[in-house]
Amino acid sequence: MQPSYSFSLSLPARESIKAGLAMAITGGIAMGLGWSNPSWACIAVAVVSMPTVGESINKGLHRLLGTLLGGGLALLLVALFAQDRWAFVFGMSIILGYSIYRMTISRYVYVWFICGYISLFLASYVPDTSQQIFNLVTSRVQETALGVVVYSAVSTLLWPQKSALGLNNLVVKLLDTQKKALQGCFSMMRDCASSGSEALYGLEAQLVSQLWRVLDAAEVEQFEIYEVRGWWRQLISQTEQLMESLELWRESLSELPPDMPVEMVFINIDEFQAAIAESLDQSALLLQATSGDEPQRVDLTVDTRQLAMLSHHEQAVWNNVRYALERIETLVASLHITIQMLVSPPRSSIWEQPKKVSALSRPADADSLAGLARGFVGIWVAAFFWIYVDGPGHLFFVVFVGINILLGQLAPIQWAKFFVSESVGILLAGVLYVFVMPHLSGYFELSILLFTLTTVLYYIFWHPRMTMLKMASILPFLLLVSFRSQQQYDFAAFANSALSMLLALTFGALVSSFPFSQRPEKMCLRVVRRFFRQASRFLEQSTQPASNRKRDISASGLACMQISAGKAGRWAGSIDYELIPDNSSEQTAALVGSLNSIAYRFKMLADARAACPVFQDGFGKHVREWETVIGEAIDPWAHGRFEEVPAGILQDRLPELEAGLETTLAAVSEEAGVDTYAATSRLLGCYRGVYRALITHARICTGFNWNVWRESRF
Template structure:
């Protein structure tokens, strides 16, 4: 109720100010309030600032376009289309996507509004900027004065939930290691932790705006952002490696494993206690050793004289397990150091030596898939332009302009815009039109009109919550735009009909473009995502060429690009799509089978990440190994790449079985190579570190092969032809 009151009061104050000063376009200030109103002051302020920045830049680009190409329609079309290509591409990878979105639709809005009356351009730009800024300032001021909800408080809550869930998931994986079974709730815990992490990281940006204690330590919080993601990412490859060596006698082979796990658990508990103290505003306790016992740990190493005879592949699995656990130790250790800085127990300069690189999760500069997807607004604008030219609807150039807005929305939040058609029409004719035609004409004074605005906005904010929040984002803008409240108020049935036609034309245009650029059917999108996923896996595998004489840094960058642009997004899309599939229409592909497909793909993702971690260490020693070993590993790489490529073509039947003979031959050859390496090691030609890194890498490869074998069984269960059948 407090949030509803603040939003309604802000809207009333904006309209009172605009009507008192006789502003031309009060709807734009009200629109800004409706769109930036979020639960916390910091989040609203952050979004408001992004709207002002986007408006400023977009108005400048729009005015420049009028100055250069107002007399040439073809150049105007090219100018706006090229601009939208740039906006659509960079918006997808930016933390400030909302600013890009506003900057994207503003130039076409300037053009459409001033078409045929270019002398009005400066006045429009001035009032648009003035009223947008006024809306942001008014709502931010009200949020600060009345019942302020600081993003820092939300950050504390999300962080507390995150650390509790992280420790629960770690305890689940530790139970798997010690008891030999993974509890059924592990997938749910993983998904819940990922959601909480996303909430926590997004809240950090909002906390910069309204929580001084967070803003003053922005550098440390940015390091925390990277380290927390790295620690979560390190957990899954370690969990995947547990099953590979669960049957081995870890107490004799890795006697430090239990003490290492205990240290890790104590470190996580210490991080949580520091977070609780910081959240409560209390001074964190400093142990006598300055947490050195938790910051320092002995890396797991295989006991050579354990008396247990291991095959080469068992040794590889064991060392891969140790390597992944050591990585989890390193990332969590960095996280503890950062928490000590945030708790004022350590100086900020410690981050220089121990923090992870800030660009660890920065997307690649060039991504063909992102470029293709980002073309939607530009293509929609072009189609809307020719629709306006040749059909000449009564809404005029507003059609291509609104098509840009919907296209940008679909890029920022992937959706099928055609589904908005019934929602928009229900809102327009069921909620807004009755108020516009039956109530507003009966109001004859300013206080009556402002009272109506307050009641409508208050009720919309009060009742449209939870799952209906998205509906609120349609109701309030529709009310503001359709009502057109100003000192020159008029009521027109044709006005609302034209508005409905405008929305219909724009949505249909964007929907058609979406369909032509890529199917919007859930099952078709699922097929394309699976293909894209395995194509990315094939490319990642192909880049693991022998780096002895190659460009090691270039290969790492290439693999990261394929992981970030193909493998990870496709896996995330499958997770989202499984909730939208029509299982009744496709009975052969039950929810259980789709869940198994999702799990199999996620397992491959974790194995690829584990392989990358091992490869990073192994690459330092590759030049010490003989060329004969390179020949074997390259053949293995080509074989695995071939499997992924055939899966990408949806040829899942017995692909792995076809490779079994070859894989067994590779196993025998690797055994022979290892025998030779051990003999050379005894002659001091190779040190133990070289062999350990090599074994860990082979263990990661073996884990990937096992994950692929499991994926083969899952893929054979899916009826791909049923999903591939076109339907309308």
């Protein structure tokens, strides 16, 4: 019997070969058609190569849209200010600043990145006639379209990776994670001890973010998914709400009395838990194309007699837990209905889909305005250098500075490493330009060079975290060599452009520190201060009558607080703790966790206020007492004085506040009905929860060496 041999390539090898093949084909088509800049089409291939077909097409469409928008702005800029140098620079700075601003608030970050890049790049060409600039813009659009189409075709026909195939499995994995978090919270409620469920929140958030990306790609790949995209988006939105509700519930469990079994208050808690878990299981079975039974809903039964025997602040805690449990049960049931509509949608459901839900909704903040100012100032600094010094690159130096500022906004960059990687890319391009390119006799040899170079570089820098290094290694060759059908060699022009790129990168790194340092520890401090300023504004707005509020505080202030907490976590993850060893990564993680806890406590407070809009005289006075002490605790943190709020002082004030809570709720229970008492007790319990979260945050701040983070480093 002859032995059988099998050979299979790894995923990085397959994807690298696909990128190299698409690069060679694209260059051949562009040169065969006699287009003026075939390297532009190859650049499109280099940047749209993604792991799956849908992601590649999606990014390609975004690049094409950004190219159209940027090309239109370039035409407008040249048409209006071609003869006025200062007005032209002003227009460039406005376009770059606005593009960066849109990158910070829009879902379509890459579209605005390409818009800013293309508008500067095309406007920097100096045409003899208006027809030339128009032809240049149309050439850029058609060559970008060629690169997108060729790579999409190659990725579809050769080793295709489909996002749609894993969409259901990804939802099942998320539901399983949420079920584990649910079981952990139930265990925590019974045992009054940490069950590790808080660690699952990060995994849930990661899976939800991944789901949005996969769905965007799957809509492009399969018409069946695109047809019911409204239900898919509602499903992901419901999982987000369930994730948030689980976290709110977990936060409220820390205040439960340890000596009271949960079964004494919630009589049918076991049946209630089993029904929710069964509903999640049946939802997962539906997505796995396995028929299951219809889950039965169970209402939570509360022993009102036992609840009435507790102290008022304990009743407030149990009321918060009850509200969270009922909210979770409603979301799980709604999620199951949505999955039923996806698995076997009636024809009417396709035409009557839910309102479109956006994956990202980010209000503008200080970082948005700083990005706008950074783009504006960066262009002017580069323009003054170009006009009065006239360094290498001439006007293209200004363009390269703008591109580096855009890159810094797209993702945090370690500028020293980026400078080294781009220098290596330029050196590699120089070696190929001098010693290899002149010896190529035809496109067949050039295609071999493009295929080999792209495949090797993409295989080396395969990991997603090395994407910036991959671009820094391949793009200098495509930009500087700029191969054409009639190739001309000018090493002086090559060296001039290469030096301009490196000098512009240095300028971009310097401008990135305006108007404040972008070092991770400095940004983390800024975001923490901003978080507490937002919390302070929330308290100020919440004390105003609803008719006097300019906007819904739940939709604006709370969203900003959650975004700031997320930003603090991302910047904290970028800190080099070897250079700053005084504060460990565990301490920083605890700090970020306390911010998330405070944000969720304020979310619970906002929901409770909405359910209790009318305050009686005594009750309103006690509410203002809570708001005063919370505001006094937050104020030093909002101004960066993190050491000035000792946890002991906050803890000493808590018994007096709890005594006032007991007195206030005793008066409310005598004057109002059951529903009013439940609403008011829940609201005061939320104020107490916010205050306790601030005490926890103060304890964490005590162990921090804040001065180390404040020190300037070079």
